[in-house]
Amino acid sequence: MEDYLFEGRMGRFVKTELSRDENRQVVRRLLAGSLRAPSQTQTDRSSLAGRGEAVRYDEAFRRTEAHLTDAHERIQRERQLAAVQWASLDGHPQARRLILVRNDERLCHWGLFDLLLEKSREAVEADAAAAVGLAELALAVAERLDPGTYGEERIADFKTAALAALGDARRRAGDFAGARLAFQQARINLEMGTGDLLEEAGLLGGLVKLLCDLGEYGKAAQSLEKASALYRRIGDAPLTQVKVPRPEKKKDGEERLEDWKGAAG
Numbered sequence: 001m002e003d004y005l006f007e008g009r010m011g012r013f014v015k016t017e018l019s020r021d022e023n024r025q026v027v028r029r030l031l032a033g034s035l036r037a038p039s040q041t042q043t044d045r046s047s048l049a050g051r052g053e054a055v056r057y058d059e060a061f062r063r064t065e066a067h068l069t070d071a072h073e074r075i076q077r078e079r080q081l082a083a084v085q086w087a088s089l090d091g092h093p094q095a096r097r098l099i100l101v102r103n104d105e106r107l108c109h110w111g112l113f114d115l116l117l118e119k120s121r122e123a124v125e126a127d128a129a130a131a132v133g134l135a136e137l138a139l140a141v142a143e144r145l146d147p148g149t150y151g152e153e154r155i156a157d158f159k160t161a162a163l164a165a166l167g168d169a170r171r172r173a174g175d176f177a178g179a180r181l182a183f184q185q186a187r188i189n190l191e192m193g194t195g196d197l198l199e200e201a202g203l204l205g206g207l208v209k210l211l212c213d214l215g216e217y218g219k220a221a222q223s224l225e226k227a228s229a230l231y232r233r234i235g236d237a238p239l240t241q242v243k244v245p246r247p248e249k250k251k252d253g254e255e256r257l258e259d260w261k262g263a264a265g
Contacts, residue, residue, distance in 0.1 A: 078111025085112055086119075094133045101140045108144040113158055116141060120165045124172055131169035138162040156193035160186045160203065168206045176214060183207050201230035 085107055089097050101107050120134035139162035145155050167182035186203050193199065204227035211220035 075111070078109045079115070080111075081109070082111035082115040086115055089137075094136070097133075097137055098140055101137055102144065105144075108141055108146070110145065110150060110158070113138050113141040113145070113162070117162060117165055120169060124165075124169050128169055128172035128174075132166065132173055132175075135162055135166035135169050139166060153192065153194045156189045157196055157199055159189040160193055160199050163189060164199075164203045164206050167210065171206075171210045171213060176210065179210050180214075183210065197230050197234045201227045201234070204230070 089100065089107075092100070116134050116138035120131045120138060123134060124131040139159065142155060142158040142162050145158065147155060150158075163182045163186035167179045167186060170176075170179035170182060183203065183206065190200055190203060204223045208220050208224045208227065211217070211223060
């Protein structure tokens with residue numbers, strides 16, 4: 001009965017036909033109703049809205065899962081293809097390899113890039129010249145990757161990694177000028193990439209070694225500190241330990257070198 005009377009008052013309330021006291025009563029009832037548990041109708045509507053939202057989330061998750069599955073399968077196919085293609089490329093001189101990579105679209109995919117980069121890093125200590133050639137091939141592949149498939153920023157990351165590997169290989173081969181140029185180009189591509197902190201830390205670690213070889217110990221120490229800070233920021237352990245000689249002055253003004261220890265990638 002109370003609800004029926006309230007409904008009648010609501011019609012008059014809308015038409016502004018109530019007295020001041022009656023208006024206050026209706027407003028108090030409305031406010032009280034807003035704090036009470038929702039009606040069955042409201043609950044049903046909320047339930048339908050919730051189910052609709054859940055359906056949309058489910059669809060989004062299914063699309064994401066399908067995308068990840070497709071990406072995983074593509075990576076596996078590219079890895080398998082890369083192994084076959086490298087077996088064919090391995091028998092050619094470096095100049096021929098570069099020509100093939102730059103002119104055959106079938107060789108321009110992430111799988112071959114990743115394989116070449118890994119082989120360059122593995123070879124750098126035992127055969128620096130071979131590591132240089134492999135890094136050049138990896139860079140040539142990265143330069144021809146399809147932005148529509150991999151994305152321009154991610155391709156810039158790939159180029160950064162290839163140039164960093166090339167810089168380190170050239171350094172070990174004694175080509176310090178070429179190594180410096182590679183690291184400079186890697187820095188440019190890093191700025192164009194996704195902002196991957198691990199890539200930046202690795203680049204700085206390689207630069208530290210070059211600066212030490214060049215005797216630029218102050219710059220090496222600064223780069224080392226930046227690399228260490230990045231590794232701490234991303235919660236990753238340093239990859240290697242590097243000793244950076246740092247010049248310090250004796251009381252008589254002569255300079256001497258002391259080992260300055262730190263972590264570098």
